Amino acid sequence: MQNDGLRIFNNKVKEEVYLERSSKQTIPVDNILPFIPIVAVYGLDAMGIQGKNNFRDRTMILGISGLIMGVLFLLLKVFRMK
Numbered sequence: 001m002q003n004d005g006l007r008i009f010n011n012k013v014k015e016e017v018y019l020e021r022s023s024k025q026t027i028p029v030d031n032i033l034p035f036i037p038i039v040a041v042y043g044l045d046a047m048g049i050q051g052k053n054n055f056r057d058r059t060m061i062l063g064i065s066g067l068i069m070g071v072l073f074l075l076l077k078v079f080r081m082k
Contacts, residue, residue: 034066034069037062037065038062041058045058
């Protein structure tokens with residue numbers, strides 16, 4: 001950034017975001033995201049909205065997709081730390 005005013009504004013925004021995030025006890029999104037598909041699939045089924053797959057197929061698809069997602073998240077976190 002070449003503009004001093006913009007650089008100062010950017011630093012102030014970063015400070016505010018850091019202070020706001022550190023002052024509250026929050027749950028990281030990474031901890032919630034893996035459960036959203038599970039809640040959606042079985043929650044919709046519990047509400048009476050049937051999918052095209054039976055219970056066994058849904059469970060297998062969720063398991064495989066959860067495994068793939070878990071491996072990808074792990075790889076992203078490992079490579080991000082390097």
